[in-house]
Amino acid sequence: MGVALAQSVLDDHADLDGRVARPTYDRSKLTTGIVHFGVGGFHRAHEAMYLDRLMNEGDALDWAITGVGVMPHDGRIVETLNAQDGLYTLVLKHPDGTREPRIIGSIRNMLFAPDDPEAVIALMADPQVKIVSLTITEGGYHVNQVTGEFDSRDEGIQHDLADGAVPSTAFGLIVEAIRRRRDAGVTPFTVMSCDNLPGNGHVARKMITAFAELKDPEIAAYMRENVEFPNSMVDRITPVTAPEDIAELSETFGLDDGWPVVCEPFAQWVLQDSFTDGRPSFEDAGVQVVDDVEPYELMKLRLLNCSHQALCYVGYLSGYRYAHEVCNDELFATFLLGYMEKEGSPTLPEVPGVDLDAYRHQLIERFANPEVRDTLARLCMESSDRIPKWLVPVVHHNLAHDGEVERSALVIASWARYAEGVDEQGQPIDVVDRAKDEVMAAAAAQGEDKLAFLRNADFFGDLVGDERFTAAYVAALDSLHENGARATLEARADKDAR
Numbered sequence: 249m250g251v252a253l254a255q256s257v258l259d260d261h262a263d264l265d266g267r268v269a270r271p272t273y274d275r276s277k278l279t280t281g282i283v284h285f286g287v288g289g290f291h292r293a294h295e296a297m298y299l300d301r302l303m304n305e306g307d308a309l310d311w312a313i314t315g316v317g318v319m320p321h322d323g324r325i326v327e328t329l330n331a332q333d334g335l336y337t338l339v340l341k342h343p344d345g346t347r348e349p350r351i352i353g354s355i356r357n358m359l360f361a362p363d364d365p366e367a368v369i370a371l372m373a374d375p376q377v378k379i380v381s382l383t384i385t386e387g388g389y390h391v392n393q394v395t396g397e398f399d400s401r402d403e404g405i406q407h408d409l410a411d412g413a414v415p416s417t418a419f420g421l422i423v424e425a426i427r428r429r430r431d432a433g434v435t436p437f438t439v440m441s442c443d444n445l446p447g448n449g450h451v452a453r454k455m456i457t458a459f460a461e462l463k464d465p466e467i468a469a470y471m472r473e474n475v476e477f478p479n480s481m482v483d484r485i486t487p488v489t490a491p492e493d494i495a496e497l498s499e500t501f502g503l504d505d506g507w508p509v510v511c512e513p514f515a516q517w518v519l520q521d522s523f524t525d526g527r528p529s530f531e532d533a534g535v536q537v538v539d540d541v542e543p544y545e546l547m548k549l550r551l552l553n554c555s556h557q558a559l560c561y562v563g564y565l566s567g568y569r570y571a572h573e574v575c576n577d578e579l580f581a582t583f584l585l586g587y588m589e590k591e592g593s594p595t596l597p598e599v600p601g602v603d604l605d606a607y608r609h610q611l612i613e614r615f616a617n618p619e620v621r622d623t624l625a626r627l628c629m630e631s632s633d634r635i636p637k638w639l640v641p642v643v644h645h646n647l648a649h650d651g652e653v654e655r656s657a658l659v660i661a662s663w664a665r666y667a668e669g670v671d672e673q674g675q676p677i678d679v680v681d682r683a684k685d686e687v688m689a690a691a692a693a694q695g696e697d698k699l700a701f702l703r704n705a706d707f708f709g710d711l712v713g714d715e716r717f718t719a720a721y722v723a724a725l726d727s728l729h730e731n732g733a734r735a736t737l738e739a740r741a742d743k744d745a746r
Contacts, residue, residue, distance in 0.1 A: 250502040253351070255333035265501045268337070271353035273303045275333075278312035278356050281528075283372050283437075285418045286383040287315035287325055287358065293486045293511040295381060295442055297338055299354040301533040308528040310376070315358045316368050318384075318418050326358040328506040334358070337497060337508040341619035348513070349501055361421060365414055372425030372437065378525045380425075381440040382452065384418055388443070389455045393633075398458035409462055419459040426460075426475065427467050438476045438524040442517075446545055446637070449479035449520060478520035479541040481548055485620050486511040512620050514610070518544040536601070543599045550592040551604075552611055553638045558587050558655070559615065560627035561662035562733040565672050569624055575616035583737050584612060586744055587655040595645040625678070631663050632683040636707045647714060657720035658740065660708075664701035665728045667691035672732050698722050 251257055251264055258270055282299075284291060295313075302308035317326045329336060334355040340348040361368045372380060382388070392399040400406065407413055408420030415421045426436050439456065441448035453475075460468035486509065493510045497503050518536040531537045536544070556571070562583075563574035574580045588608045596604070615622075643656045668691045669677050681687050686704070693700035702712040702721065711717050727736040 250498040250504040253332045253335050253337065253503060253505045255335065258335075258351070258353075264503065267349065268501050268503060269348075269350040271300065271304065271351060273306065273309065273353070275353050275356075277309050278303075278353075279310045279376060280314045280356055280371065280374075281308075281311035281376060282313045282379045282381055283316060283368075283377055284313050284381045284383070285316050285318060286385070286388070287317065287322075287329070287355070288383060289486045289489060289509045289511075290444075290482070290484070291315075291381075291383045291442065292336060292352065292355075292509045293338060293484050294482060294515065294517060295383075296352055296354045297515070298517060298530060298533040298535055299528060300350075300352045302528055302530075303354055305532065307532065311379075311528040312356045313354055314356055314371060316361055316418075316421075317358065318361045318416070318421070320362070323360055323362075325507060326360040329355060329358045332506060337503060337505045339493065339497060339508055339510045340513045341510055341617070342513055343613075343617045343619060345619060347496070347500065349497065349503070349508075361416070365416065365421060368421050369415065369425050369428065372422070373428040373432070373434070375429075375434045377437055379438045379440050379523070379527065380422060381442055382418065383442050386443060386445045388418065389445075389451050390419075390459075391451065391455060398455050400459070400462060405459065409459075419456055420463075422456060423460045423463060423467060423471075426471060427464065430467070430470055430474075435525045436471070436475045438478065438522075438527070440478055440480070440519075440523075442480055442482050444482055446549065447479055447542075449477040449522075449541075453477035474524070476522045476524040478522040479545070480520065481516070481518040481541050481544045483516040483548055483552065484511055484514060485614065485617075485622060487620060487622065512614060512617055514614055538600070543597045544602070546596055547599050547602065547604070547607070549638050550595055550642055551588050551608060553634070554592055554642060554659075555584050555588060555611060555615070556627045557631070557635060557639060557663070558584055558659045560624045561659070561666040562737060564624045564628060564677070565662065565666060565728070565733040567671070567673060570618075571615050571622040571624060571627065572618040572620065574624070575612055576618070579734065579737050579741060581612050581616070582741055582744075583655065584615075585609070586740070587659070590652045591646055591655050592642055594649070594651050595642050625680075628666060629680040630682060631667075632681050632687055632707060635660065635663060640708060640711070643711060643717065644709070647717060653717055654720045654724075655740070657717060658724040658736065660702075661721050661724035661728055662733065664691055664694065664725060665733075667701070668694070694725065698725060 338350050338352050359368050390399045404417040408415050408417050415424050441452040457468050457471050520541050521537045559574045568574050646653050667687045690701045
């Protein structure tokens with residue numbers, strides 16, 4: 249048994265392993281300046297970590313976080329962190345197997361909205377709270393995937409829209425708090441999305457004000473005029489905490505933490521400098537505070553995200569099961585770099601302050617970290633949401649500008665081959681996708697029609713009508729069927745070498 253994590257451990261200088269870094273600031277002086285919805289692993293590896301950096305420099309003590317749980321499953325994190333006085337351990341997993349643990353102290357406490365929604369609203373209505381931040385997942389924004397508009401059909405949203413309802417959703421709680429601040433003459437807080445979706449600030453603005461429009465059009469108009477929703481680009485591989493991670497922390501460092509967070513050493517946060525009522529000096533903690541996030545966002549989508557798709561299907565078909573296995577194979581790593589250099593990067597605008605060549609190689613190093621153990625099955629999930637948004641725009645751009653598309657065609661062909669539901673060893677593949685039936689039916693039809701998979705205009709637009717692309721696609725699909733993924737990449741490497 250190790251030492252149970254709590255404030256008393258820090259105050260009493262209990263027998264805590266000297267290798268565990270801890271807050272150097274007086275946590276009794278913290279006041280809440282940020283309320284955060286969705287205190288999962290990513291928030292604790294990212295925003296809370298950056299604030300802890302500032303606090304260790306003696307800054308931002310009035311920007312501490314109170315976390316809010318809204319969903320029933322949030323009860324566990326609320327209970328765990330409150331029992332630990334808001335403290336938790338962030339463990340960096342370095343590629344050489346070393347661990348770097350740090351106790352993070354920037355979260356003051358947690359509230360569970362289902363138990364006391366009034367406490368959440370009252371706190372957000374308090375003038376000392378200046379930012380409400382979000383990691384509520386893409387689904388938490390209630391975007392209709394067909395129309396792009398607000399989808400109000402969610403049961404919780406319908407509840408909150410009823411006259412006199414006590415708010416139960418993040419949207420309902422936020423809008424009610426803004427209403428109270430307006431009525432009291434208090435400047436509204438900034439709504440800061442940290443979710444991993446393009447234009448997250450624009451999405452948050454559109455969806456939350458659309459909810460407000462249905463609830464109270466006057467509040468919606470007020471929000472459009474007075475509330476800032478900055479965009480941000482967030483990046484850090486943060487796997488789900490496993491029981492082995494909890495055990496390792498206890499056995500190696502003598503610290504019992506009910507819910508530590510593990511992540512890669514790399515972290516990036518690019519944040520639009522657009523705030524309603526001030527912000528912490530995030531730039532002093534390593535955040536890139538900029539006027540326009542879009543170039544960085546496109547860089548991540550078209551290099552990191554697309555590279556995940558470029559490695560996951562061919563890797564899985566070849567028999568690999570983890571991203572690090574694929575990226576430690578020179579053949580696959582060379583293919584990824586070829587995609588990034590020849591097809592992804594030419595579609596990007598200038599990215600201020602970024603050396604793209606170094607970024608591309610750094611991505612390969614990150615993916616190759618064997619300690620992160622990111623599964624290919626996870627990367628292959630929900631491809632019908634990912635490929636159309638991430639890779640298809642790259643193809644369209646390169647076709648329009650006479651750029652290269654053969655590697656992108658191979659990636660899409662490898663998805664089509666993967667969607668047949670069996671790998672090259674004859675083992676079944678569990679295809680996980682919201683459009684699974686549609687995707688697998690198209691893949692099954694490829695024996696009769698080699699372009700069957702490309703005929704879905706919702707996914708691919710008019711690509712099926714472009715002869716240059718379809719020629720590359722059919723050649724890749726034929727090779728995957730006849731020769732397998734590895735031999736297909738070897739042929740690609742031979743062609744590049746000539």
